[in-house]
Amino acid sequence: MYAQMVESEASNDDPEKLAEFQARIDADIKIEPKDWMPQGYRKTLIRQIGQHAHSEIVGQLPEGNWITRAPTLQRKAILLAKVQDEAGHGLYLYCAAETLGVSRDEITEMLLDGRMKYSSIFNYPTLNWADIGAVGWLVDGAAIMNQVPLQRTSYGPYSRAMIRICKEESFHQRQGYDAIRKMAEGTPEQRKMAQDAMNRFWYPSLMMFGPSDKDSVHSAQSMAWKIKINTNDELRQKFVDQTVPQAEYLGLTIPDPDLTWNEERGHYDFSEPDWSEFFDVIKGNGPCNVDRLAARNKAWDDGKWVRDGLLAHARKKQAGNLAAE
Amino acid sequence: MTRDEAFQQFLLRMGDNTLILGHRVSEWCGHAPVLEEDIALANTALDLIGQTQMWLGLAGEMGGGKTADDLAFLRDVWDFRNVLLVEVANGDFGRTLMRQFLFDAWHSIMLGRLLTSSDDRVAAIAAKASKEVAYHLERSAETVVGLGDGTEESHTRMQAALDYLWPYVGEMFVSDDIDAQIAAAGIAPNPADLRDEYDALVKRVLAKATLTLPESRFAHKGGRDGRMHTEHLGHLLSQMQWLQRAYPGASW
Numbered sequence: 085m086y087a088q089m090v091e092s093e094a095s096n097d098d099p100e101k102l103a104e105f106q107a108r109i110d111a112d113i114k115i116e117p118k119d120w121m122p123q124g125y126r127k128t129l130i131r132q133i134g135q136h137a138h139s140e141i142v143g144q145l146p147e148g149n150w151i152t153r154a155p156t157l158q159r160k161a162i163l164l165a166k167v168q169d170e171a172g173h174g175l176y177l178y179c180a181a182e183t184l185g186v187s188r189d190e191i192t193e194m195l196l197d198g199r200m201k202y203s204s205i206f207n208y209p210t211l212n213w214a215d216i217g218a219v220g221w222l223v224d225g226a227a228i229m230n231q232v233p234l235q236r237t238s239y240g241p242y243s244r245a246m247i248r249i250c251k252e253e254s255f256h257q258r259q260g261y262d263a264i265r266k267m268a269e270g271t272p273e274q275r276k277m278a279q280d281a282m283n284r285f286w287y288p289s290l291m292m293f294g295p296s297d298k299d300s301v302h303s304a305q306s307m308a309w310k311i312k313i314n315t316n317d318e319l320r321q322k323f324v325d326q327t328v329p330q331a332e333y334l335g336l337t338i339p340d341p342d343l344t345w346n347e348e349r350g351h352y353d354f355s356e357p358d359w360s361e362f363f364d365v366i367k368g369n370g371p372c373n374v375d376r377l378a379a380r381n382k383a384w385d386d387g388k389w390v391r392d393g394l395l396a397h398a399r400k401k402q403a404g405n406l407a408a409e
Numbered sequence: 410m411t412r413d414e415a416f417q418q419f420l421l422r423m424g425d426n427t428l429i430l431g432h433r434v435s436e437w438c439g440h441a442p443v444l445e446e447d448i449a450l451a452n453t454a455l456d457l458i459g460q461t462q463m464w465l466g467l468a469g470e471m472g473g474g475k476t477a478d479d480l481a482f483l484r485d486v487w488d489f490r491n492v493l494l495v496e497v498a499n500g501d502f503g504r505t506l507m508r509q510f511l512f513d514a515w516h517s518i519m520l521g522r523l524l525t526s527s528d529d530r531v532a533a534i535a536a537k538a539s540k541e542v543a544y545h546l547e548r549s550a551e552t553v554v555g556l557g558d559g560t561e562e563s564h565t566r567m568q569a570a571l572d573y574l575w576p577y578v579g580e581m582f583v584s585d586d587i588d589a590q591i592a593a594a595g596i597a598p599n600p601a602d603l604r605d606e607y608d609a610l611v612k613r614v615l616a617k618a619t620l621t622l623p624e625s626r627f628a629h630k631g632g633r634d635g636r637m638h639t640e641h642l643g644h645l646l647s648q649m650q651w652l653q654r655a656y657p658g659a660s661w
Contacts, residue, residue: 141444144438144439144447145439147438148438148439148440151435151436151438152432152435152436152648152649153648153649153651153652154652155482155652155653155659155661156478156653157428157458157461157462157477157478157481158462158478159661160435160458161455161458161459164435164438164451164454164455164458165451165455167438167439167451168447168448168452168455171444171448172448174444175444175445175448178444188444213661266660266661267661270659270660271656271658271659273656273659274659379439379440382440383439383440383441383442384442386440386442386501386502387442387443387446387502388442389560389562389563389566390442390443390502390503390556390563391443392559392560392562393555393556393559393560393562393563393564394552394555394556394559394563395559396559396560396563397554397555397559400558
């Protein structure tokens, strides 16, 4: 889940219009950019789609960290293709956000000055090669849990972006699993890398779904609007249930001594992540927050002359074309 | 040198160019000036790594059953046969794109000739690669024009990039005994024979970019014969080859 703790906005709109709007959503009729929508719906969606888009962009950094050290040409190619896909996802999502009346530059500035967030997961470092497998398997795996239902979300452009994104994400997850499987089946050093990656990424992956819904005041409105389809706890449970047998197959130990199959519930019981750590990361105190944001700011600042140059050229060309007419 | 040995050297020259440039371009991942450039740079790097797998794959077959990975990850600096142009550090975005353009222009002309190589395997690689490189050239040329003829700052930076990189261009057109042997066998053209076409193409684009071609024809050399690489290559290899060197024999 790349959007966490998105606050939904209250709406002070005409009650009749609101009721009509809700009726459309309840009837599963998609809301399109030119349709009337409550201000709160618009603002909440901008926040949610923006956060997702920013996560794709910042997410390039921990993976890019290993592109130049990928151990084979094939692995390098797979990783490059994945990071390219993610930048592409960022692009679709920024376009979806633009249909709600916010430009890509505006929303980018909000990321860069800290007004908007990206997923907490990308504030964790990638320290060994198995981390790249773990990111694909666990992080993309967790993201897919949320994104698959969002294909049915009420806002048309968002739903269509999700349909495209989900196809690529499930491919990434399979590749990630394949990469970590190779490590788990490899030399003792490779197994150690795989277990180390598992130990570091397990709880941060569980945190991706956000805090328990009991503590989430915004979920109800977002769920009524169908911009959130399942509760955080439902998705987290689903993720754990799916992942435990995969870890067992790999022979990797999940760092949770209390993890057990609960016959009665038909689900695994598992330990909650340390939520104080999660809130620290959200506040900016994760291991990589400062560096990630600094890297994005540097890219943006260093690239200003390029953007300005290309824009100036495009204007000259346009002026030339007009003069020629 | 036997014909097979010369052929292998030719393949290494092609594959090391794409390997090292692909690596350099991939260093930009997540740091480009605008999202579209992140995507385009990753795409270019990906194409170049794919071409590397084909060139070095064939070079490995010729060289006693080595794999493309053996060649990429287990040779030292003196065994690399790429031109110096592709190993110099990225510099700013302008230098990276200028280098890409100067290389793409040569690459597209070279691959065009290789389409009719007497060796079917070479012709087949060129058929696939030339489609990709046509796009690389279109994009790098457009960007060089846009930034050269953009703002005063972008113009100054692009001119500085051209001035810095121009002395590395000549090496792509130096012919030696290996080239002569390969050309005689009809496998590849003699590099020197590509220069006129290259100059015409580069001049056309640089004129549109309002940039001034340096007059000097001085050329740094030493990459494609491995005699003397730049200091940059060792650092690049120490990063690229680290896992393979630190954990020999592991399968990834």
